[in-house]
Amino acid sequence: MIGMDSTPSPSSDEELLAAYRRASGEGRRAAADRLFARYYEQVGRWCLRLAGEREAAADLAQDVFLKAHRHLDSFQGASQFGTWLYSIARNESINRAKRSGPSADDDSEETLIAIPASDPNPEELATRNSSARRVDRLLAQTLDEKERIVFTLHYGDELPLAAITSLLRLENSSGAKAYIVSAKRKLARAVERMLARGERA
Amino acid sequence: MSDARDQWRAALAPTPQCIPLERLGEARTDAEREHLASCARCQTEVALFAEMNAMDASADSRWVAEELHRRFETNVKPFSPRRNARFAWAAAAAIAIAIAGGVWMETREPSIGGVESTNVYRALSVEAIAPVGDLAEAPRELRWKPVAGATGYAVELREVDRTLLWRSETSASVLALPADVVAQCAPGKSLLWDVAARRGSDVLASSGVQRFRVAVQVPRRNVP
Numbered sequence: 001m002i003g004m005d006s007t008p009s010p011s012s013d014e015e016l017l018a019a020y021r022r023a024s025g026e027g028r029r030a031a032a033d034r035l036f037a038r039y040y041e042q043v044g045r046w047c048l049r050l051a052g053e054r055e056a057a058a059d060l061a062q063d064v065f066l067k068a069h070r071h072l073d074s075f076q077g078a079s080q081f082g083t084w085l086y087s088i089a090r091n092e093s094i095n096r097a098k099r100s101g102p103s104a105d106d107d108s109e110e111t112l113i114a115i116p117a118s119d120p121n122p123e124e125l126a127t128r129n130s131s132a133r134r135v136d137r138l139l140a141q142t143l144d145e146k147e148r149i150v151f152t153l154h155y156g157d158e159l160p161l162a163a164i165t166s167l168l169r170l171e172n173s174s175g176a177k178a179y180i181v182s183a184k185r186k187l188a189r190a191v192e193r194m195l196a197r198g199e200r201a
Numbered sequence: 202m203s204d205a206r207d208q209w210r211a212a213l214a215p216t217p218q219c220i221p222l223e224r225l226g227e228a229r230t231d232a233e234r235e236h237l238a239s240c241a242r243c244q245t246e247v248a249l250f251a252e253m254n255a256m257d258a259s260a261d262s263r264w265v266a267e268e269l270h271r272r273f274e275t276n277v278k279p280f281s282p283r284r285n286a287r288f289a290w291a292a293a294a295a296i297a298i299a300i301a302g303g304v305w306m307e308t309r310e311p312s313i314g315g316v317e318s319t320n321v322y323r324a325l326s327v328e329a330i331a332p333v334g335d336l337a338e339a340p341r342e343l344r345w346k347p348v349a350g351a352t353g354y355a356v357e358l359r360e361v362d363r364t365l366l367w368r369s370e371t372s373a374s375v376l377a378l379p380a381d382v383v384a385q386c387a388p389g390k391s392l393l394w395d396v397a398a399r400r401g402s403d404v405l406a407s408s409g410v411q412r413f414r415v416a417v418q419v420p421r422r423n424v425p
């Protein structure tokens with residue numbers, strides 16, 4: 001932090017939050033409004049990526065801020081306010097995109113390979129903790145970074161391909177679909193090789 | 202669980218070891234760095250967070266910001282947004298009552314909390330002029346359009362992770378950047394700034410976060 005003015009300013013996130021907590025009634029609401037208004041454009045940009053057009057983006061952003069307002073009292077200041085607000089925007093927008101579009105929309109001939117079982121109890125695969133290390137190792141060894149991210153968003157978050165393409169600004173002709181097709185092929189080959197060698201994922 | 206999709210969804214869900222979304226803007230601990238190196242879920246979240254911080258302003262994003270100002274300016278209840286039909290009826294009824302009573306309604310500040318009466322002034326948006334977007338060289342000053350009624354402006358310059366680099370105040374609508382701050386504007390590095398218009402200790406309006414980046418200069422080859 002350099003060149004910081006020693007004069008207290010009421011316009012930082014921290015100070016507006018302090019004003020929100022100190023005040024009551026109208027002053028409290030005004031402090032919250034000022035705090036949120038600082039992020040209208042940034043949240044708007046994010047919502048534009050997922051919603052596609054500005055009216056829908058404004059509707060989505062409005063819901064993000066309403067939700068943030070409802071939960072503002074639970075924000076303890078353990079993290080930066082902007083990051084906290086981002087977490088709400090991220091979850092709200094991805095949930096909205098999941099509801100509005102098909103998640104199984106890659107429409108490719110490649111089959112999504114099942115995760116090879118590592119022990120006699122394949123039911124354990126249902127829990128992330130038991131399979132996380134194996135899956136992460138498989139993805140790290142098999143896919144490049146962009147493929148891993150697209151794969152995680154599509155199969156982990158069930159985000160439709162069009163939303164992933166827009167969110168990550170993928171400019172190739174088939175967008176996220178190309179990464180999913182490539183990832184599925186690579187994973188199928190990797191698992192085949194592993195099984196042929198008698199290895200576990 | 203036999204379906205491959207269900208298996209992958211479960212396997213790609215966050216674990217207790219994953220970095221909480223709220224901590225994405227914080228400095229990483231050693232344990233988080235080690236975890237991040239191998240976790241596809243956390244790598245994805247870090248990539249999304251970086252993408253959010255790198256998004257450029259556009260005419261559409263400015264429109265969305267202004268639209269949010271407009272929507273919350275109407276003092277709607279939190280659960281009755283503008284597009285809600287109930288609100289439309291309520292607004293129409295309120296206008297009819299105001300007209301019938303000859304009431305002069307002052308402009309109100311946006312209020313997400315939603316109240317029927319307020320004595321604070323309408324929050325305008327401060328229009329940032331420069332620097333915004335990609336620049337040929339490091340900016341020497343920050344400039345914005347003056348706001349009527351403002352007695353001063355508070356300016357903050359931040360890293361994209363929102364670490365505060367510099368803060369200052371002025372009564373003018375331009376503020377020169379100190380040399381050590383200009384030196385922070387390295388080519389290729391995005392920075393964020395915002396300006397809040399103030400009257401006394403009250404904040405009248407804010408510009409929202411502006412982003413700029415000094416372009417990386419590609420050295421020209423000497424042609425023999």
